[in-house]
Amino acid sequence: MRIRLAVIAVLLLGLSACARAPMPAAPPMVAVPQILDPDSVCLQDLATLGVDFQPMASFGDSEQGCGISNAVKVSGAGVPWNRAGVLTCAMARTLVRYQTEVVQPVAQSRFGQPVKRLHHAGTYDCRVRRNNSTKVAASLGGSRGGRLSEHSKGQAIDVTAFELADGTMVSVKKDWRGGADKAAFLHDVARASCSTFNVVLTPNHDRFHQDHLHLDIGPHTLCGY
């Protein structure tokens, strides 16, 4: 009997010891930061906005300092383009806003019809400032040194003309200095572009921009209207 009581006492002590045994420490609660990939968010935006685009692998030329880490090949943003262009996703997204908030309202106001196609002479291009993408710029010899253009980072486009729904062409080269609705449209668009882009260069700015509107979202600010 004494032995049985001793066994029971030992068992109770054991159970008591088990009850008091420290629980294994729970892993500390670590707040995992939610990583939002700006590229994927932007690409999703392009898809939502109906941009005609293809994602591209990042590319660059470290020696020249050119390249794009989140490139897209765009065939139309808001409206089809005369040809595809390579840009950063952010620039493509800005161009949709430009088309819907700047170009189309001005076209409706001036012509009572929308623009159906945007014509441009260049997007990504590994070159220095004062481009030679257009005939006017090339005839002037293009660039001579200087810092890299925003074209070299896919942050710029050279718009040459707007094609209206009825097929009418409104050309920067032919119509900027005219006196009719076409000139008024181009000037309205150029002026309004300064609220969408960081740099806007027009035929008013210098001789290198007689046939196109240079629009970019680079770090500098200049409304060359």
Ligand SMILES: [Zn+2]
């Ligand atoms: Zn340009």
